[in-house]
Amino acid sequence: MATFLYRLGRLAFRRRHVVTLLWVALLALAGVGAASAPAATSSSFSIPGTEAQKAFDLLEQRFPGAGADGATARVVFKAPDGAKMTDPARKAVVDKAVGELRTGSDQVASVTDPYAVQAVSRDGTTTYIQVSYKVNGMELTDATREALKETGAEARQGGLTVEIGGDALQTVPETGSGEIIGVIVAGIVLVITFGSLVAAGLPLLTALVGVGIGVSAITALASVLDLGSTTSTLAMMIGLAVGIDYALFIVSRYRAELAEGRDREEAAGRAVGTAGSAVVFAGLTVVIALVGLAVVNIPMLTKMGFAAAGTVLIAVLIALTFIPALLGYVGKRVHGRKARKNPVPASDDDKPNLGTRWARFVLRRPLVVLLVGVVGLGAVALPAASLEMGLPDDGSQPTSTSQRRAYDLLSDGFGPGFNGPLMVVVDGDKAAADRTAKTIQGLDGVAAVTPATPNKAGDTAIITVVPKDRPSSTETEELVRSLRDTT
Known part of the structure; x- marks a missing residue:
C-alpha cells in the first residue's frame, strides 16, 4: 500500500496539469448535472416491517387520497x-x-x-x-x-x-450559513497552525472541491434515486470535515519532508506514501460506518449514509491525488515567510515546540493524564444519562415560536396528551372496529377514544386515541405497547 501510494503521489506531482484538469472537469460536470436536474423533493420516510408502517400502507390502500x-x-x-x-x-x-x-x-x-x-x-x-x-x-x-x-x-x-x-x-433545513462560518473558523485555525496562507488554503480549497462534487452529484441524482432534499446535508457536513482533515495530513507531512532536505517531488511521494496510508484507513473507517446505516433498514437513512460515504471517498481520492498536484504549483510557499527565509532545519539544541513538550509530559505522567482524561470524558457524558430518544414534537420548540405556544394552549385546554393523538387502524368491519374501540377505552392511560370512522367499502376503520400524558412521556410509550398487545 505505502509503495503504491508513494508512486501515486509522485505521479500526481509530475502530471499536476492533467490531474488538476481532471478534478476541475469533474467539478464542472457535476455542477452542470445538478443545474439541469429536476428539483429534489422530500424523500419518502418509511420503516419497513414496523406496525406503524403497516398501518400507513393499509390506509393508503383502503383510504385512497386521505393523505394519512x-x-x-x-x-x-x-x-x-x-x-x-x-x-x-x-x-x-x-x-x-x-x-x-x-x-x-x-x-x-x-x-x-x-x-x-x-x-x-x-x-x-x-x-x-x-x-x-x-x-x-x-x-x-x-x-x-x-x-x-x-x-x-x-x-x-x-x-x-x-x-x-x-x-x-x-x-427544509437551510444550509450555507453554518458551513460558511465553519470554513472561516477552520481557515483561521489553519493559518495559525501553518503560518502560511498557502498551506492553510490548500485543505480548504480541496475540501470545497470535494464537497462541491459530492453535493452536486447528489443533487443531480436526487430525483432519479429519490434522495430527497435533506440528503446532501449530511454529505456536506462530513465532507467538509474529512476533506480538511485528510488534506491536512498530506500537507503537514509534505512540509516535514521538505524540512528534512528532500526535493519537492520526493517529498510529495513520501507524504502520500506515509500520511496517505492513514488517510485511506481513516476514510474506509468512515465509509464503513456510514454504509452501516443500512442495517437499521430505514430507506431514507440508508440513502443518506451511502451519499455521505460517496463524498468521503471523493475526499480520500482528492487528498491522494489533487493535493500533491497542487503542491507542485505552490513551490516553497507551502512554508511560512519565516521558514522560507531561514530554511535550515532545526537542531536538537533548539527549544522544542509545544507539541513535543506536551508529548514528553504525557510520557512522564501517563497514569495522571489517563485518569484526568477518563474523568473528563465521564463528566462530558453525564447529560447522556437523561437523554430522551425519539422524534421531536412541537413541545421541544422554543417558547418564542408559534408552534410551542399552540402546543401549550392545547395542553392547557384539552390535556397534555391531546398534542400526540394515536391512530389505530382496524382491518375489519364496523362491528370489529367498535369492539376494538370499547377494548381500548378500558386501557390505562387513555383519556378519550373517538368513534370508529370506516372507509367507503366498510372493511377498514380508523380510531383516534388521546393519551392522558404528553407525547414524549414514558406513560404514553407504555400505552402504545398496550395498544399493540391488545389489538
Missing part, C-alpha cells in the same frame, strides 16, 4: 379573559378562518369545523381548527404556508389569541 402521512396544522384560538369561544362574535371569527383555510390552497385535503366536531375545551376558552394536507410538510409550497399564516394573522385582529402548530410549518 400528509402534513397537518392546528390553528388554536383562545378567548380573552372572561370570554368564551362559543360567543357569537368569536364564533364568527373562527368560521371565517375555516372558510379561508378551505379555499386557501389546492394542497389542502380537509379542514374541520371545530364547532361541528365539538373541538372546544370544557371551559369554553379554547378551540382549534384541524387542517390536513395532501402532501407532507417538506412538499408544501411557500404559498400554502403563507395562506395558513395569513389566516392566523387576520384572526388575531378579532381580539383572539391565535397560534399555529403542526408539521405544516416544517421547512
Whole structure:
C-alpha cells in the first residue's frame, strides 16, 4: 500500500496539469448535472416491517387520497379573559378562518369545523381548527404556508389569541450559513497552525472541491434515486470535515519532508506514501460506518449514509491525488515567510515546540493524564444519562415560536396528551372496529377514544386515541405497547 501510494503521489506531482484538469472537469460536470436536474423533493420516510408502517400502507390502500402521512396544522384560538369561544362574535371569527383555510390552497385535503366536531375545551376558552394536507410538510409550497399564516394573522385582529402548530410549518433545513462560518473558523485555525496562507488554503480549497462534487452529484441524482432534499446535508457536513482533515495530513507531512532536505517531488511521494496510508484507513473507517446505516433498514437513512460515504471517498481520492498536484504549483510557499527565509532545519539544541513538550509530559505522567482524561470524558457524558430518544414534537420548540405556544394552549385546554393523538387502524368491519374501540377505552392511560370512522367499502376503520400524558412521556410509550398487545 505505502509503495503504491508513494508512486501515486509522485505521479500526481509530475502530471499536476492533467490531474488538476481532471478534478476541475469533474467539478464542472457535476455542477452542470445538478443545474439541469429536476428539483429534489422530500424523500419518502418509511420503516419497513414496523406496525406503524403497516398501518400507513393499509390506509393508503383502503383510504385512497386521505393523505394519512400528509402534513397537518392546528390553528388554536383562545378567548380573552372572561370570554368564551362559543360567543357569537368569536364564533364568527373562527368560521371565517375555516372558510379561508378551505379555499386557501389546492394542497389542502380537509379542514374541520371545530364547532361541528365539538373541538372546544370544557371551559369554553379554547378551540382549534384541524387542517390536513395532501402532501407532507417538506412538499408544501411557500404559498400554502403563507395562506395558513395569513389566516392566523387576520384572526388575531378579532381580539383572539391565535397560534399555529403542526408539521405544516416544517421547512427544509437551510444550509450555507453554518458551513460558511465553519470554513472561516477552520481557515483561521489553519493559518495559525501553518503560518502560511498557502498551506492553510490548500485543505480548504480541496475540501470545497470535494464537497462541491459530492453535493452536486447528489443533487443531480436526487430525483432519479429519490434522495430527497435533506440528503446532501449530511454529505456536506462530513465532507467538509474529512476533506480538511485528510488534506491536512498530506500537507503537514509534505512540509516535514521538505524540512528534512528532500526535493519537492520526493517529498510529495513520501507524504502520500506515509500520511496517505492513514488517510485511506481513516476514510474506509468512515465509509464503513456510514454504509452501516443500512442495517437499521430505514430507506431514507440508508440513502443518506451511502451519499455521505460517496463524498468521503471523493475526499480520500482528492487528498491522494489533487493535493500533491497542487503542491507542485505552490513551490516553497507551502512554508511560512519565516521558514522560507531561514530554511535550515532545526537542531536538537533548539527549544522544542509545544507539541513535543506536551508529548514528553504525557510520557512522564501517563497514569495522571489517563485518569484526568477518563474523568473528563465521564463528566462530558453525564447529560447522556437523561437523554430522551425519539422524534421531536412541537413541545421541544422554543417558547418564542408559534408552534410551542399552540402546543401549550392545547395542553392547557384539552390535556397534555391531546398534542400526540394515536391512530389505530382496524382491518375489519364496523362491528370489529367498535369492539376494538370499547377494548381500548378500558386501557390505562387513555383519556378519550373517538368513534370508529370506516372507509367507503366498510372493511377498514380508523380510531383516534388521546393519551392522558404528553407525547414524549414514558406513560404514553407504555400505552402504545398496550395498544399493540391488545389489538
